[in-house]
Amino acid sequence: KKEQLILAIETSCDETAAAVIKDGREILSNVVASQIESHKRFGGVVPEIASRHHVEAITVVVEEALEQAGQTWEAIDAVAVTEGPGLVGALLIGVNAAKAMAFAHGKPLVNVHHIAGHIYANRILTEFQFPLLALVVSGGHTELVLMREHGSFEVIGETRDDAAGEAYDKVARTLKLPYPGGPHIDRLAHEGKPTVKLPRAWLEEDSYDFSFSGLKSAVINTLHNASQKGETIAPEDLACSFQESVIDVLVTKTLKAAEQFGVKQVLLAGGVAANKGLRARLEEAFGEKKDIELIIPPLYLCTDNAVMIGAAGSIAFEQGRRAGMNLNANPGLDL
Numbered sequence: 576k577k578e579q580l581i582l583a584i585e586t587s588c589d590e591t592a593a594a595v596i597k598d599g600r601e602i603l604s605n606v607v608a609s610q611i612e613s614h615k616r617f618g619g620v621v622p623e624i625a626s627r628h629h630v631e632a633i634t635v636v637v638e639e640a641l642e643q644a645g646q647t648w649e650a651i652d653a654v655a656v657t658e659g660p661g662l663v664g665a666l667l668i669g670v671n672a673a674k675a676m677a678f679a680h681g682k683p684l685v686n687v688h689h690i691a692g693h694i695y696a697n698r699i700l701t702e703f704q705f706p707l708l709a710l711v712v713s714g715g716h717t718e719l720v721l722m723r724e725h726g727s728f729e730v731i732g733e734t735r736d737d738a739a740g741e742a743y744d745k746v747a748r749t750l751k752l753p754y755p756g757g758p759h760i761d762r763l764a765h766e767g768k769p770t771v772k773l774p775r776a777w778l779e780e781d782s783y784d785f786s787f788s789g790l791k792s793a794v795i796n797t798l799h800n801a802s803q804k805g806e807t808i809a810p811e812d813l814a815c816s817f818q819e820s821v822i823d824v825l826v827t828k829t830l831k832a833a834e835q836f837g838v839k840q841v842l843l844a845g846g847v848a849a850n851k852g853l854r855a856r857l858e859e860a861f862g863e864k865k866d867i868e869l870i871i872p873p874l875y876l877c878t879d880n881a882v883m884i885g886a887a888g889s890i891a892f893e894q895g896r897r898a899g900m901n902l903n904a905n906p907g908l909d910l
């Protein structure tokens with residue numbers, strides 16, 4: 576059988592990314608142009624600025640991905656692109672670029688869900704064994720996703736308010752740490768002790784949903800009350816206590832769901848998967864479970880990239896999914 580080459584494009588937030596993937600699992604190239612420096616001084620991603628950077632970067636990033644892969648358009652079987660969710664203006668640049676390129680070179684177009692991409696980043700490391708459970712933790716999402724076969728995603732739990740990454744970024748902002756705050760809290764947490772009492776939102780007994788806004792408020796209130804009493808709380812202790820609370824809930828619910836659904840694999844996905852504390856606690860929890868394989872991707876596959884869109888797009892392409900020239904960006908797309 577001839578090899579399958581997918582050119583993938585991802586522009587849902589603040590990274591302009593393109594990649595060439597062979598047979599769904601082999602990275603031939605992986606180009607990511609990050610805009611973090613442009614958004615830092617605003618303390619978050621500014622949608623208008625993101626769109627403008629995507630427009631400037633997209634053509635060069637795609638050409639670079641082809642060149643690094645040592646491929647020309649002729650060899651490409653399909654173009655895969657993130658359809659949503661994400662920032663609408665940012666998504667539109669990728670979708671329109673993908674449509675134009677697919678049309679110009681006579682290639683099929685495949686639409687991909689951003690979170691399906693985060694999950695499929697794991698397939699670069701190892702073949703999927705179903706049923707599997709994915710813990711998706713990013714700036715915009717916190718979800719437990721059950722997969723019984725390729726291309727099928729069952730959301731068994733999700734956040735009712737803030738995403739885990741969002742909570743990290745908001746707490747970081749309260750502690751006056753730079754954007755994005757996740758990595759800074761992670762680093763601080765390892766220097767501190769969990770001495771501050773903070774809540775854990777377990778929700779209903781049988782629920783796999785999450786909630787992080789109460790925790791975020793508790794951190795803000797703790798700081799506020801301390802300063803009113805003229806006390807100081809060591810930021811590293813507060814960061815450590817916050818991180819413990821987030822990880823406790825994430826790991827406990829993941830473990831419970833993995834057992835209930837009898838999964839063969841547990842995958843970690845999304846930007847917060849870069850968290851050292853979370854990775855360590857998951858390894859601890861699943862370490863002695865010989866019947867469940869825990870897969871944790873390397874950092875460059877956790878944060879937004881186009882490799883993951885190519886990996887998910889490859890399976891979707893094989894399964895026959897095709898998008899027309901009327902494909903539109905969908906900022907609220909369901910998994």
Ligand code: KG4
Pocket residue numbers: 588712713714715716739740741743744755756757758761845846847848849850851877878879
């Ligand atoms: O998946 P991603 O790159 O973009 C979205 O699709 O949202 O995730 C970005 C999020 C940000 O909230 C960032 O603070 C968080 O991932 N993050 C972390 C760490 N590294 C990135 N959160 C906690 N600990 C980290 N080490």
Ligand code: ZN
Pocket residue numbers: 689693713714845846878879
């Ligand atoms: Zn993402």
